[in-house]
Amino acid sequence: MSLKRTIEIDGRQVPFKASAAIPRIYRMKFQRDIFRDLRALEKAVDKENPEESSLDLFSLEMFENISYVMAKHADPSVPDTPEEWLDGFNTFSIYQILPQIIDLWGLNVKTDVESKKNFARLSGR
Secondary structure, eight states: OEEEEEEEETTEEEEEEEETTHHHHHHHHHSSOHHHHHHHHHHHSOSSOGGGOOOOHHHHHHHHHHHHHHHHHHOTTSOSSHHHHHTTOSOOOHHHHHHHHHHHHHHHHHHHHHHHHHHHHHHTO
16 A cells, blocks of 8 residues: 655645555665664654754755655656756755655555554454
8 A cells, every 4th residue: 555645846746655665665776774764864853843953964865865765656757866856856845845754654654554454353363
């Protein structure tokens, strides 16, 4: 099961998709664990005042990579590298987009867990 969300970036509607394939795609593309990276980003952003958060360049790169993978998963016509994809925008605020990406991922994980529980209940496992 997957979830899609459209997020406005630089005046454009950009689709993002979260599914069980995302961790594998992210790991294959960047040799990193998306769960660990999302958790680190979530801790680094001040939820009360996101614009006041101080993220380092590595955190910014993780965010860009995660966003890219979810956008490419939603729309195969997205360019083949994060750099090419990001080059299509004038502005791209991590503080506006990251909470929506984290929320989308959280909804996907929650839906996946609920599906497994329902399957177990229906199959008697």
